[in-house]
Amino acid sequence: MSDGLGVREVVVRYPGAARPxxxxxxxxxxxxxxxxxxxxxxCGKSSLLRAVAGLEPLAAGDVAWDGVGVTxxxxxxxxxGLLFQDGQLFGHLDVAGNVAYGLAGRPRAERAxxxxxxxxxxxxxxxxxxxxxxxxxGERQRVALARALAPRPRxxxxxxxxxALDRSLRERLALDLRDVLVATGTTALxxxxxxxxxxxxxxxxxxxxxxRLLQVAAPAAxxxxxxxxxxxxxxxxxxxxxVPADRDGAEPAVRALVGAVEPRPGAGTTLALAxxxxxxxxxxxxxxDVVGTVTLLRSRRGRTEVVVDVPGVGRVTAFAPAxxxxxxxxxxxxxxxxxxxxxxPGTWVAPDVATA
Amino acid sequence: xxxxxERARPAAPAPGPRGGGVPPGRVLFWGAAVVVPLVFLGVFFxxxxxxxxxxxxxxxxxxxxxxxxxVLGRPRTWRIVGQxxxxxxxxxxxxxxxxxxxxxxxxxCTFPGRAAVRAFVTVPFVLPTVVVGVAxxxxxVEGGLLGGLGLGLDGTMxxxxxxxxxxxxxxxxxxxxxxxxxxxxxAEQAARSLGASPWRAFRTVTLPALAPAIASAASxxxxxxxxxxxxxxxxxxxxxxxxxxxxxxxxxxxxxxRAAAVLSVVQLVVVVAALALAGRARxxxxxxxxxxxxxxxxxxxxxxxxxxxxxxxxxAVTVAGLIALPLVNLVVRSLRTPDGWGLxxxxxxxEPADVLRVTPWEAAVTSLRVALDATVIAVxxxxxxxxxxxxxxRAAAGRRAVAGLDALFMLxxxxxxxxxxFGFLVSMxxxxxxxxxxxxxxxxxxxxxxxxxxxxxxxxxLPVLRAIDPRLREAAATLGASPARVLRxxxxxxxxxxxxxxxxxxxxxxxxxxxxxxxxxxxxNPTLPVVIFRLLGRPGVDNYGTxxxxxxxxxxxxxxxxxxxxxxxxxxxGSSW
Numbered sequence: 001m002s003d004g005l006g007v008r009e010v011v012v013r014y015p016g017a018a019r020p021x022x023x024x025x026x027x028x029x030x031x032x033x034x035x036x037x038x039x040x041x042x043c044g045k046s047s048l049l050r051a052v053a054g055l056e057p058l059a060a061g062d063v064a065w066d067g068v069g070v071t072x073x074x075x076x077x078x079x080x081g082l083l084f085q086d087g088q089l090f091g092h093l094d095v096a097g098n099v100a101y102g103l104a105g106r107p108r109a110e111r112a113x114x115x116x117x118x119x120x121x122x123x124x125x126x127x128x129x130x131x132x133x134x135x136x137x138g139e140r141q142r143v144a145l146a147r148a149l150a151p152r153p154r155x156x157x158x159x160x161x162x163x164a165l166d167r168s169l170r171e172r173l174a175l176d177l178r179d180v181l182v183a184t185g186t187t188a189l190x191x192x193x194x195x196x197x198x199x200x201x202x203x204x205x206x207x208x209x210x211x212r213l214l215q216v217a218a219p220a221a222x223x224x225x226x227x228x229x230x231x232x233x234x235x236x237x238x239x240x241x242x243v244p245a246d247r248d249g250a251e252p253a254v255r256a257l258v259g260a261v262e263p264r265p266g267a268g269t270t271l272a273l274a275x276x277x278x279x280x281x282x283x284x285x286x287x288x289d290v291v292g293t294v295t296l297l298r299s300r301r302g303r304t305e306v307v308v309d310v311p312g313v314g315r316v317t318a319f320a321p322a323x324x325x326x327x328x329x330x331x332x333x334x335x336x337x338x339x340x341x342x343x344x345p346g347t348w349v350a351p352d353v354a355t356a
Numbered sequence: 357x358x359x360x361x362e363r364a365r366p367a368a369p370a371p372g373p374r375g376g377g378v379p380p381g382r383v384l385f386w387g388a389a390v391v392v393p394l395v396f397l398g399v400f401f402x403x404x405x406x407x408x409x410x411x412x413x414x415x416x417x418x419x420x421x422x423x424x425x426x427v428l429g430r431p432r433t434w435r436i437v438g439q440x441x442x443x444x445x446x447x448x449x450x451x452x453x454x455x456x457x458x459x460x461x462x463x464x465c466t467f468p469g470r471a472a473v474r475a476f477v478t479v480p481f482v483l484p485t486v487v488v489g490v491a492x493x494x495x496x497v498e499g500g501l502l503g504g505l506g507l508g509l510d511g512t513m514x515x516x517x518x519x520x521x522x523x524x525x526x527x528x529x530x531x532x533x534x535x536x537x538x539x540x541x542x543a544e545q546a547a548r549s550l551g552a553s554p555w556r557a558f559r560t561v562t563l564p565a566l567a568p569a570i571a572s573a574a575s576x577x578x579x580x581x582x583x584x585x586x587x588x589x590x591x592x593x594x595x596x597x598x599x600x601x602x603x604x605x606x607x608x609x610x611x612x613x614r615a616a617a618v619l620s621v622v623q624l625v626v627v628v629a630a631l632a633l634a635g636r637a638r639x640x641x642x643x644x645x646x647x648x649x650x651x652x653x654x655x656x657x658x659x660x661x662x663x664x665x666x667x668x669x670x671x672a673v674t675v676a677g678l679i680a681l682p683l684v685n686l687v688v689r690s691l692r693t694p695d696g697w698g699l700x701x702x703x704x705x706x707e708p709a710d711v712l713r714v715t716p717w718e719a720a721v722t723s724l725r726v727a728l729d730a731t732v733i734a735v736x737x738x739x740x741x742x743x744x745x746x747x748x749x750r751a752a753a754g755r756r757a758v759a760g761l762d763a764l765f766m767l768x769x770x771x772x773x774x775x776x777x778f779g780f781l782v783s784m785x786x787x788x789x790x791x792x793x794x795x796x797x798x799x800x801x802x803x804x805x806x807x808x809x810x811x812x813x814x815x816x817x818l819p820v821l822r823a824i825d826p827r828l829r830e831a832a833a834t835l836g837a838s839p840a841r842v843l844r845x846x847x848x849x850x851x852x853x854x855x856x857x858x859x860x861x862x863x864x865x866x867x868x869x870x871x872x873x874x875x876x877x878x879x880x881n882p883t884l885p886v887v888i889f890r891l892l893g894r895p896g897v898d899n900y901g902t903x904x905x906x907x908x909x910x911x912x913x914x915x916x917x918x919x920x921x922x923x924x925x926x927x928x929x930g931s932s933w
Binding site: 015053054055057074075076077078079080081082084088090091092101102104147148150151153157 | 752825841849
């Protein structure tokens with residue numbers, strides 16, 4: 001049997017619900033790896049996490065550690081830590097009391113040393129005697145992380161630990177979280193609805209929707225090879241183009257996109273287009289140029305984005321150089337950028353057949 | 357849940373967190389936590405009440421509604437029922453009208469001395485009913501401070517209603533203020549920014565949000581007013597009464613136990629109706645409390661703001677006129693003797709008064725001893741009930757059972773103390789068929805007082821336990837805490853902070869308890885409220901003076917004990933009272 005967490009055909013059902021919240025999901029998290037469970041609200045990712053922790057009963061399936069089933073083991077004997085979205089610090093204990101909660105039974109000196117070590121690790125040294133009510137949101141989550149890590153759980157479960165924080169803090173803490181998990185060699189299962197966060201923290205990302213697992217892959221592979229249209233949509237791919245059998249009769253935009261992808265996709269393949277699949281061409285017109293009508297201009301982090309209507313593709317977001325501008329309604333020339341185009345599998349045709 | 361139990365799982369035979377294999381220790385603990393209060397309530401509440409109902413309905417083993425027809429056919433009964441409802445309605449209206457502005461001022465505004473005023477407003481709630489009766493009477497009688505004004509309030513319904521408002525304004529302030537403190541001010545600010553005037557924003561946004569708390573406080577106040585006993589007995593004279601005092605009169609003066617039984621059933625109907633309303637309102641309040649975080653939205657009092665101005669004026673009149681005046685007057689009057697000012701009345705506390713066999717001092721010691729026993733019982737039983745009722749079982753049947761227990765243990769709150777005392781009298785000569793007359797043993801007094809105090813303990817501890825986020829317990833479990841340790845380090849640690857308050861309320865309720873005690877106290881061992889009432893009934897200036905001094909002593913004992921208990925609780929922990 002494998003090392004680490006093994007989730008086998010797990011079903012979680014709530015009383016009165018029409019369909020199970022988690023529907024026969026299987027997933028492995030090897031020791032030392034950080035896996036993100038990514039999905040929209042209500043997709044069942046938190047229910048799966050709670051089932052792994054032992055907080056929800058399984059309707060079917062098994063949860064195992066190192067090949068040994070833990071389904072019948074009560075929560076407190078599993079050795080699985082859990083970090084909640086809002087920290088859930090004990091208001092009647094101070095910071096040290098919270099961090100030491102999971103260290104009951106150890107000698108006092110050892111407890112104090114471990115508390116100090118973890119508060120250092122999360123960047124809050126010397127805060128032992130602070131009242132938790134005086135902590136900021138980010139500090140609370142850091143203390144909660146220290147508390148969850150203190151008993152050295154064999155697996156750490158994180159339930160949207162950053163989503164209650166504001167954006168800049170979230171982005172900074174996501175990196176800190178990754179560093180802490182790597183530094184402590186912690187095996188972790190991390191639930192989030194934010195794919196940037198999942199990509200920043202996890203070694204592998206598991207995409208869930210409607211109680212089912214759609215795809216598990218490393219961040220780069222997930223981005224370049226989404227397994228289905230649903231996964232691509234959730235990752236932010238905004239338009240889908242089917243490769244026509246008759247390329248010459250197709251719209252110029254379709255011809256340009258199909259022509260840009262290597263190896264050439266076969267007829268019937270679906271291409272998923274992310275923002276930037278088309279780029280505004282500012283220089284002289286070239287071969288394979290596509291014409292689109294600008295409907296909206298916006299600036300995002302200094303870069304100009306143009307929402308364009310393109311015949312045969314629909315409404316997509318194209319990138320333009322910083323400072324570039326035009327009036328809405330103007331026609332602009334666009335070229336295809338293969339880096340933001342992903343062919344979806346299933347309709348994938350091997351190159352030798354496709355070029356025939 | 358059933359799916360979990362029925363599913364064959366040969367690979368993992370280990371016991372699940374729920375299901376067949378729960379450790380025996382846990383079964384034993386929770387079993388005891390449910391059974392002990394149920395047995396206590398069954399023997400000392402349900403059974404005596406059932407005995408009374410039986411007396412009303414059954415004669416010589418056959419169903420007989422003749423008693424009902426007879427008692428309900430008397431004009432006196434309908435006069436009493438009418439007086440009960442009128443007094444309770446007026447008392448409730450007055451308490452809400454004075455309590456809501458005071459709740460605003462004391463929980464939404466800041467001003468120097470706010471903590472002291474808050475504490476002072478709570479005082480009447482814990483004062484013994486007999487003391488309040490004596491205080492109002494000494495104010496209104498001829499020769500009293502307000503007696504000479506020609507108002508002629510002594511022995512009127514106005515006097516009774518004023519005393520009821522005196523008691524219950526605290527209930528409204530605490531219940532409504534507790535929610536008001538947690539209301540997010542941004543909802544009202546949003547309304548203002550949409551063009552609503554302050555009055556419209558209050559009426560359309562704040563008031564609807566407060567409505568559950570106001571309804572809950574009003575139904576509780578109605579309940580307390582409708583079951584008022586000691587105060588009404590002292591202030592009402594022969595003319596005015598409640599169903600409660602009438603039960604006492606029928607039992608002790610006319611010796612008509614069947615009439616008393618029928619009236620107890622009438623009282624039961626009123627109480628159950630009011631409790632059902634209170635329960636529904638309370639459920640909505642607790643839901644609302646879950647939705648909001650405590651916010652620090654208090655602002656300094658702005659006297660130019662008409663809202664604040666109204667609140668200041670109403671609160672000032674309430675505090676100075678309604679609460680302080682009778683209490684100060686009581687103390688002043690207790691110092692007046694036929695020979696001028698002095699401590700003569702207090703000196704007589706050490707002498708056996710009139711026909712009594714004990715001195716008021718001895719009675720005070722008896723009161724303290726009995727109240728201590730009652731408090732221990734009430735906190736044990738009430739604490740267990742709060743613990744059980746705060747659970748949120750996964751299964752629907754379990755949740756229904758918990759809700760049922762919750763409602764069951766609220767019953768003694770309203771089912772009048774007189775009914776409990778009277779019920780003990782008719783049922784405890786052979787409790788459960790045992791040849792043991794408990795009525796002569798003296799143990800019934802603390803037990804009856806505990807029955808009355810249990811709901812107070814439950815209502816104080818339960819909101820604190822319910823406010824614990826279930827995920828806090830889950831967090832503790834994932835950190836390796838066993839269910840027993842979770843209970844100890846999360847539930848108990850948090851509940852302990854409200855225990856001081858629960859102790860104080862239970863002790864105060866027991867110390868001042870008069871309704872049940874007046875039936876059960878042994879003549880050679882009366883409690884202080886009983887002695888005060890007896891002294892009031894005797895002629896002579898000396899007896900009256902001693903009653904005033906004894907009232908001050910009882911009030912001081914009660915207030916002192918509550919103040920000490922309040923010290924035991926951590927700041928910021930309140931209750932829904």
